[in-house]
């Protein structure tokens with residue numbers, strides 16, 4: 001199908017690519033991060049369910065650790081998703097960027113809107129997912145959920161060795177800064193072009209779209225969409241799940 005004959009983002013189906021191929025080095029030794037349990041269920045399953053909870057999302061493409069695609073496939077077979085949601089599993093690459101690209105390579109042509117969501121953000125609320133989809137459908141080529149910062153941020157001259165004092169270079173005005181989360185949402189053609197064009201190493205997908213000179217917009221993120229990165233984040237994630245369970249009981 002040519003780009004011209006594809007349905008517009010306003011009408012088309014939505015797929016989610018979930019990069020889950022990282023090792024989780026900062027979490028410490030153990031299984032790949034996405035396969036570690038939160039309250040007994042693998043983080044990846046929480047993340048897949050969080051995206052599948054959106055009535056917009058009809059396909060989830062999970063990018064598994066390169067040697068773990070079969071294991072991830074059987075995990076997904078064992079944990080029911082809503083009937084409207086299909087899934088695919090593909091093996092990932094050495095960087096997040098490569099893993100997302102490998103996920104996009106598996107994207108069927110009928111999906112005109114793509115969400116990219118870290119498996120490491122297992123608790124994103126469905127309202128955040130829906131807000132991102134709606135902003136893409138309304139015409140934005142790229143959308144990021146974002147939150148204001150609590151801390152003041154300094155730019156430094158990084159020290160050659162960890163722990164050495166680092167000269168501060170600048171202090172950007174905090175009110176103009178945002179911490180960016182996932183899912184990030186894209187018009188399909190834009191995201192594929194970004195991944196084909198931009199070769200710099202980046203830490204999120206929207207910055208590739210920025211490098212194409214296109215406008216990226218931020219919508220409100222959510223504190224529960226935090227990224228599980230360090231051991232303390234596992235404690236926080238399990239506390240959020242416990243609070244949800246309690247609230248669901250009333």
Ligand code: CTP
Nearest residue numbers: 019020021022023024025026094095099119120
């Ligand atoms: N990711 C991926 N492929 C990679 C590296 C990362 O799919 N080669 C995914 C991770 O699985 C995660 C997301 O990208 O869901 C965000 O990355 P990050 O939080 O940095 O996870 P890890 O790379 O696993 O963690 P670390 O950097 O501590 O090793």
Ligand code: MG
Nearest residue numbers: 022023024096
């Ligand atoms: Mg990483």
